[in-house]
Amino acid sequence: MKNEIYTQILEETTRVNARLIAVSKTKSAPEILHLYHQGQRLFGENKVQELTEKQAILPLDIEWHLIGHLQRNKVKFIAPFVGMIHSVDSEKLLAEINKEAMKNERIIPCLLQIHIADEETKFGFSPDEVMDLLKQHKLQNFPNVAICGLMGMATNTENEVQITQEFASLKKLFDTLKETFFSGNPHFKELSMGMSSDYKMALEQGATLIRVGSLLFGKR
Numbered sequence: 001m002k003n004e005i006y007t008q009i010l011e012e013t014t015r016v017n018a019r020l021i022a023v024s025k026t027k028s029a030p031e032i033l034h035l036y037h038q039g040q041r042l043f044g045e046n047k048v049q050e051l052t053e054k055q056a057i058l059p060l061d062i063e064w065h066l067i068g069h070l071q072r073n074k075v076k077f078i079a080p081f082v083g084m085i086h087s088v089d090s091e092k093l094l095a096e097i098n099k100e101a102m103k104n105e106r107i108i109p110c111l112l113q114i115h116i117a118d119e120e121t122k123f124g125f126s127p128d129e130v131m132d133l134l135k136q137h138k139l140q141n142f143p144n145v146a147i148c149g150l151m152g153m154a155t156n157t158e159n160e161v162q163i164t165q166e167f168a169s170l171k172k173l174f175d176t177l178k179e180t181f182f183s184g185n186p187h188f189k190e191l192s193m194g195m196s197s198d199y200k201m202a203l204e205q206g207a208t209l210i211r212v213g214s215l216l217f218g219k220r
């Protein structure tokens with residue numbers, strides 16, 4: 001485990017008042033505990049089954065974020081405990097999260113995932129789709145969901161100009177939505193962007209949450 005890298009990324013992140021999510025997918029409980037014992041409490045997983053298995057055996061004060069694509073029929077497994085769902089990409093999924101949150105008598109923090117990459121494979125709303133959703137006041141139907149901001153993934157490329165532009169465009173959309181639809185709403189404040197390869201650019205462009213895995217835990 002790379003303690004020095006952890007300390008460095010944590011320092012870079014807290015310097016700009018952002019938070020580091022340690023992405024622990026495929027990593028074992030002891031590996032996670034190693035970071036936990038250095039003070040890390042925020043962990044991210046991309047699969048529901050892996051998330052629930054780890055949550056059951058690891059310390060209860062870990063805040064677990066789901067960062068990967070979420071199928072509606074699996075929402076019920078994480079609804080009792082999940083700290084935030086980053087990957088909300090449809091109105092149907094919002095409805096399901098709301099239903100399960102209600103059953104658990106809680107409000108589940110969520111981010112709307114926005115498609116910013118120049119790739120077909122990544123999930124998410126387009127900026128136009130998210131505008132439409134908000135214009136139609138659809139969120140009023142989901143009182144047990146707290147929309148806390150946006151999440152996005154940049155294109156998997158070496159082109160740093162392109163990555164920076166994609167992050168900047170997500171930040172711009174975030175600012176526009178905040179002003180237009182969430183003014184006075186204290187929940188809407190998170191911008192989740194940046195992974196091992198591009199977190200520095202993400203922090204420069206205004207990320208409040210970065211999701212870093214392989215740089216902390218080593219290759220998967």
Ligand SMILES: *Cc1c(COP(=O)(O)O)cnc(C)c1O
Nearest residue numbers: 023046067195196211212213214
């Ligand atoms: C795996 C994953 C990450 C972290 O990726 P690394 O390159 O290992 O830092 C971030 N976000 C999502 C959605 C992921 O699935």
